[in-house]
Amino acid sequence: MKKVVVGFGSCGRAAGADKIYEKLESLLPVQFALEKTGCVGSCYLEPIVDIYEEDKLSRRFVHVQGEDVGEILSFLQGGEANLGLPSVEDEKAMATQVRVVLENCGIINPEKIEEYLNKEGYVGLKKALSMTGEEVIEEMKASGLRGRGGAGFPTWFKWDAARKAKSDKKYIVCNADEGDPGAFMDRGIMEGDPHRLLEGMLICAYAVGAQEGMIYVRAEYPLAVQRLKIAMAQAEEKGYLGNRILNSDFSFRLRIKEGAGAFVCGEETALIESLEGKRGMPRLKPPFPAQKGFRQSSTNINNVETFANVPWIFRHGAEEFAKFGTESSKGTKVFALTGKIKKGGLVEVPMGTTIRQIIYEIGGGIKEDKRFKAVQMGGPSGGCLPESLLDLPIDYESIVQAGAMMGSGGMVVMDEETCMVDMARFFLDFTRKESCGKCIHCRMGTKRLLETLERITKGQGRESDLDLLKELGEEVKAGSLCGLGQTAPNPILSTMHYFYPEYEAHVKEKACPAHHCQALLQYKILDNCIGCGQCLRNCPVGAIRGERRERHFIDEEICIACGVCYEVCRFNAVEKA
Numbered sequence: 001m002k003k004v005v006v007g008f009g010s011c012g013r014a015a016g017a018d019k020i021y022e023k024l025e026s027l028l029p030v031q032f033a034l035e036k037t038g039c040v041g042s043c044y045l046e047p048i049v050d051i052y053e054e055d056k057l058s059r060r061f062v063h064v065q066g067e068d069v070g071e072i073l074s075f076l077q078g079g080e081a082n083l084g085l086p087s088v089e090d091e092k093a094m095a096t097q098v099r100v101v102l103e104n105c106g107i108i109n110p111e112k113i114e115e116y117l118n119k120e121g122y123v124g125l126k127k128a129l130s131m132t133g134e135e136v137i138e139e140m141k142a143s144g145l146r147g148r149g150g151a152g153f154p155t156w157f158k159w160d161a162a163r164k165a166k167s168d169k170k171y172i173v174c175n176a177d178e179g180d181p182g183a184f185m186d187r188g189i190m191e192g193d194p195h196r197l198l199e200g201m202l203i204c205a206y207a208v209g210a211q212e213g214m215i216y217v218r219a220e221y222p223l224a225v226q227r228l229k230i231a232m233a234q235a236e237e238k239g240y241l242g243n244r245i246l247n248s249d250f251s252f253r254l255r256i257k258e259g260a261g262a263f264v265c266g267e268e269t270a271l272i273e274s275l276e277g278k279r280g281m282p283r284l285k286p287p288f289p290a291q292k293g294f295r296q297s298s299t300n301i302n303n304v305e306t307f308a309n310v311p312w313i314f315r316h317g318a319e320e321f322a323k324f325g326t327e328s329s330k331g332t333k334v335f336a337l338t339g340k341i342k343k344g345g346l347v348e349v350p351m352g353t354t355i356r357q358i359i360y361e362i363g364g365g366i367k368e369d370k371r372f373k374a375v376q377m378g379g380p381s382g383g384c385l386p387e388s389l390l391d392l393p394i395d396y397e398s399i400v401q402a403g404a405m406m407g408s409g410g411m412v413v414m415d416e417e418t419c420m421v422d423m424a425r426f427f428l429d430f431t432r433k434e435s436c437g438k439c440i441h442c443r444m445g446t447k448r449l450l451e452t453l454e455r456i457t458k459g460q461g462r463e464s465d466l467d468l469l470k471e472l473g474e475e476v477k478a479g480s481l482c483g484l485g486q487t488a489p490n491p492i493l494s495t496m497h498y499f500y501p502e503y504e505a506h507v508k509e510k511a512c513p514a515h516h517c518q519a520l521l522q523y524k525i526l527d528n529c530i531g532c533g534q535c536l537r538n539c540p541v542g543a544i545r546g547e548r549r550e551r552h553f554i555d556e557e558i559c560i561a562c563g564v565c566y567e568v569c570r571f572n573a574v575e576k577a
Contacts, residue, residue, distance in 0.1 A: 038192020040106025105192030124314030144330030180379030200307030378407030383494030442485030
């Protein structure tokens with residue numbers, strides 16, 4: 001039987017997948033099956049419709065629109081379909097990836113447990129239940145899996161600490177509070193393969209001796225929440241969740257907590273506070289959650305991608321997993337490619353893959369073939385790495401040494417037109433707003449840093465501001481209570497390290513080399529002006545003078561540098577400097 005599969009993740013639905021699915025549902029002949037799936041990772045190609053024959057992908061249509069459904073139906077019945085197809089480069093980009101966490105995403109129907117079971121779902125759980133808790137943790141140790149949520153702490157060590165903790169009750173918490181701008185790795189996993197997350201949490205719970213768990217997911221992910229709820233109900237019905245799982249002595253209950261979207265709740269102790277119904281604010285450590293976490297009981301916390309690796313490890317073995325990656329950073333990593341990249345979406349590659357390989361071989365390079373300038377890694381608390389580091393291998397140690405951090409896996413790509421000073425201002429504005437305010441270094445330090453950056457981008461910067469940014473940034477890092485404040489200055493410090501001349505130009509020359517900061521821009525009408533009057537008519541302050549069919553001029557004393565003249569000129573006769 002032929003099967004028609006519509007990409008039904010958030011990216012696909014945003015591109016119009018709902019209408020396509022509805023049309024197919026009403027018109028598709030009964031001999032063809034219609035299914036939904038999550039995002040395959042190629043968000044830039046959505047909406048995607050796949051045709052399967054005997055469970056093998058036979059045809060992929062991309063950029064499908066509602067009016068294309070008729071051609072798809074014709075193709076299914078032996079006709080031709082003049083629709084968009086993936087390019088050779090698109091297929092190569094998929095083929096060069098190594099999919100461990102994302103192996104089922106974009107392939108199975110995430111709302112049907114049977115499809116997960118057909119892909120060896122819950123086989124890892126069955127294997128784990130045949131082992132002791134200590135043996136499970138030893139297998140995790142042998143795999144070398146490190147936490148995929150940011151710091152890269154050894155997963156087995158956290159599990160072992162929770163197992164050995166003396167506590168009347170133990171909890172497992174999944175941190176699905178994915179709040180980094182441009183990051184959507186966890187969302188993609190939950191929407192595309194929710195049972196994988198459940199299975200990973202179950203194995204962890206068995207290993208540490210927990211009987212209750214929670215998934216803390218932001219309410220801005222309604223589709224992820226919906227599919228998690230469906231998966232939990234199905235797993236309980238099939239005996240993979242609840243009492244005496246698979247006729248063993250192991251029981252585990254799971255619930256979902258929808259967070260309100262506070263970025264600071266990505267910090268594990270602030271997350272615990274929120275779970276307890278309190279304001280999300282970090283706790284002093286120690287004690288660590290493994291000793292005293294949720295309700296003062298032993299709690300193990302990992303993020304979605306960390307748990308999603310676990311079923312694969314137990315199906316294939318720790319040794320097979322450890323073959324991927326580097327000596328100190330085992331396995332694969334999922335990245336969300338966003339920004340000035342041609343092929344944005346989710347990619348999964350072995351640790352040790354270079355930045356260049358991801359951006360150019362998988363991401364297709366920079367939009368409009370402009371020059372690569374930097375990539376922000378580690379979210380708003382990460383660092384911006386320049387062109388000279390394109391061949392840097394991506395592993396925990398190398399990225400940190402370069403002045404960034406792995407983070408959860410967001411990669412925001414920037415081109416030659418990006419102002420690095422304004423980019424630092426953008427990320428710091430985010431972290432300042434998201435600060436809980438508990439400690440003064442973060443509460444006031446980020447405010448003062450932002451004020452300084454805003455002054456510089458408005459052309460009001462002083463030379464002393466350059467030293468102030470460095471000194472205050474280091475003070476905020478050293479004195480803040482939690483990871484949010486400790487890493488908030490990273491975008492400033494990394495851009496000052498690699499792009500210091502841009503800061504100097506803003507301060508000393510009152511100029512933005514990237515021609516981005518509006519207050520520092522000047523516009524000039526060039527000699528090729530034909531005097532059409534388009535700029536004159538559209539100038540909001542009447543700063544442009546000139547007779548028809550003669551070159552026009554801008555009165556700089558009146559000009560507010562709004563850029564309207566630059567935008568409306570059809571003859572490239574307005575220069576931005």
